[in-house]
Amino acid sequence: MSPYSRSNRDSTGRKSPLPQPLDSSVVEEIGPRADSVWTRGPGCAPNIAKVASRTSRGAGGRVAIVDGCRTPFCKAGTDLRDMDVLDLAGVTVAELLARNALSPEEVDYSIFGVVVPALHAPNLGREVVFRASLPMTIPGTTVSLACASSNRAITSGAEAILTGQCDVVLAGGAESLSNVPILVSKAASRRLMELSKAKSLGRKLAVVSKLRPRDLVPVSPAIAEYSTGMTMGEACEKMAKENEVSRRAQDEIALLSHRRAAAATAEGRFSRQIVATFPRPGFDKAVTVDNGIRGDSTAAALAKLRPVFDRRYGSLTAGNSSPITDGASAVLLMSEDKARSLGYEPLGYIRSFAYASLDPGTQLLQGPAYAAPVALDRAGLKLSDVDLVEMHEAFGAQIVSNMKAFASRKFAAQELGRSEPLGQIDLERFNVNGGSIALGHPFGATGGRVTIQLLEELRSRGLNLGLITVCAAGGIGFAMVVERQ
Numbered sequence: 001m002s003p004y005s006r007s008n009r010d011s012t013g014r015k016s017p018l019p020q021p022l023d024s025s026v027v028e029e030i031g032p033r034a035d036s037v038w039t040r041g042p043g044c045a046p047n048i049a050k051v052a053s054r055t056s057r058g059a060g061g062r063v064a065i066v067d068g069c070r071t072p073f074c075k076a077g078t079d080l081r082d083m084d085v086l087d088l089a090g091v092t093v094a095e096l097l098a099r100n101a102l103s104p105e106e107v108d109y110s111i112f113g114v115v116v117p118a119l120h121a122p123n124l125g126r127e128v129v130f131r132a133s134l135p136m137t138i139p140g141t142t143v144s145l146a147c148a149s150s151n152r153a154i155t156s157g158a159e160a161i162l163t164g165q166c167d168v169v170l171a172g173g174a175e176s177l178s179n180v181p182i183l184v185s186k187a188a189s190r191r192l193m194e195l196s197k198a199k200s201l202g203r204k205l206a207v208v209s210k211l212r213p214r215d216l217v218p219v220s221p222a223i224a225e226y227s228t229g230m231t232m233g234e235a236c237e238k239m240a241k242e243n244e245v246s247r248r249a250q251d252e253i254a255l256l257s258h259r260r261a262a263a264a265t266a267e268g269r270f271s272r273q274i275v276a277t278f279p280r281p282g283f284d285k286a287v288t289v290d291n292g293i294r295g296d297s298t299a300a301a302l303a304k305l306r307p308v309f310d311r312r313y314g315s316l317t318a319g320n321s322s323p324i325t326d327g328a329s330a331v332l333l334m335s336e337d338k339a340r341s342l343g344y345e346p347l348g349y350i351r352s353f354a355y356a357s358l359d360p361g362t363q364l365l366q367g368p369a370y371a372a373p374v375a376l377d378r379a380g381l382k383l384s385d386v387d388l389v390e391m392h393e394a395f396g397a398q399i400v401s402n403m404k405a406f407a408s409r410k411f412a413a414q415e416l417g418r419s420e421p422l423g424q425i426d427l428e429r430f431n432v433n434g435g436s437i438a439l440g441h442p443f444g445a446t447g448g449r450v451t452i453q454l455l456e457e458l459r460s461r462g463l464n465l466g467l468i469t470v471c472a473a474g475g476i477g478f479a480m481v482v483e484r485q
Helices: 085-099 124-131 149-162 186-197 201-209 232-242 247-266 299-304 336-341 368-379 396-407 409-415 446-461
Strands: 063-070 109-113 140-143 168-176 325-335 348-357 388-391 465-472 476-483
Touching: 063 085, 063 149, 063 336, 063 446, 085 124, 085 168, 085 325, 109 124, 109 149, 124 140, 140 149, 149 168, 149 325, 149 348, 149 446, 149 476, 168 446, 186 201, 232 396, 247 299, 247 396, 325 336, 325 446, 348 368, 348 446, 368 396, 368 409, 368 465, 368 476, 388 446, 396 409, 396 465, 446 465, 446 476
Parallel strands: 109 140, 109 168, 388 465
Antiparallel strands: 063 325, 063 348, 168 325, 348 476, 465 476
């Protein structure tokens, strides 16, 4: 399989040295071309979708998402570069508490997601308790599930509510990719440890003398799979080829993302979601908008960009990939009964959710195609019942690959063991206010952002049901169904 058409003859009928690149649109990719998606073959379904059902109601009713907010999402190294994950998460928690006039004594638990924690404060979930001046008796914990970290925080909080352990939970996530710790070599690390233990000047000098210039070269951080050694971009480039996803379709997803995010920003649809954030050191400049949105982007400009991960034959570019970003998000969860007793009108409720995993050496970011059918089954719904769909956009190729899998009869039969496909996603109901390609992707915070964004838009439009999907490193997929009523 490749991102090229099967024919290798040019317009004159002569044989060409390479097959002709595909020029299919998104609509063609997820419609007539859906069955070109990769599968293992007949009889090789991995059994992922056979997961035990889980109740979405506890003793206190459903899990209510009372409210949520986020910081602006800003490209790493820009407006929020002087704020670490604790600073960013603290902004969202303080806003949630103040906005909802919630007594701190009502909070039972704090759980936050992060991929690159602050070395000086690794337990983000506990540290935000202190930062927000909440009672120190509130337990706090931190979870890490790559790009789905704040989804894991939200669902862990939901599980605590459903099992009766809590009534009120603060959940969310943060990422400061401007402040990634730079590692040193193992040799340098050992010498530094020896140096810290050396008592005499002579011993210290002896340790230092063992250091070599090569030991002092920093180890560059990489967003790579430990099991395969492939970066996320390289793995998605592989997916683009195997799923026969055209460059045109990827760029169309990126263009939709930027245009819709720019329109939503201009029309003030993010004004309630985004908290004005005052960065260090002076706290004198308010950051109020996401700074990665390119409202003037065009198809022609995107088409001129060179591939990044496979410079010769690739189709993933900086334009159809999500940027490295700083930001935080938080939601306030309650049992339905608790929310009612305190007089809140929730944004919505969690109806169901599911996680799925597959071999990261095959289709690293295809997890949502396996998780979404389970979440919808648990909700008792079909894709056609859903009013809006919010999908995390790691890459345009990942979005198109998953959409093809949703619509493919072959994928349904050979990968899910189902007689019917999930269905084709209507682009008019998909990421209607833009997604991660435009808004940015702070790993630990994106799950909270998509949850808040979907619920706010459902409320704005007077709609009821929404589906969220997020892909994550390790071959993990997440899906959640929310409802307003």
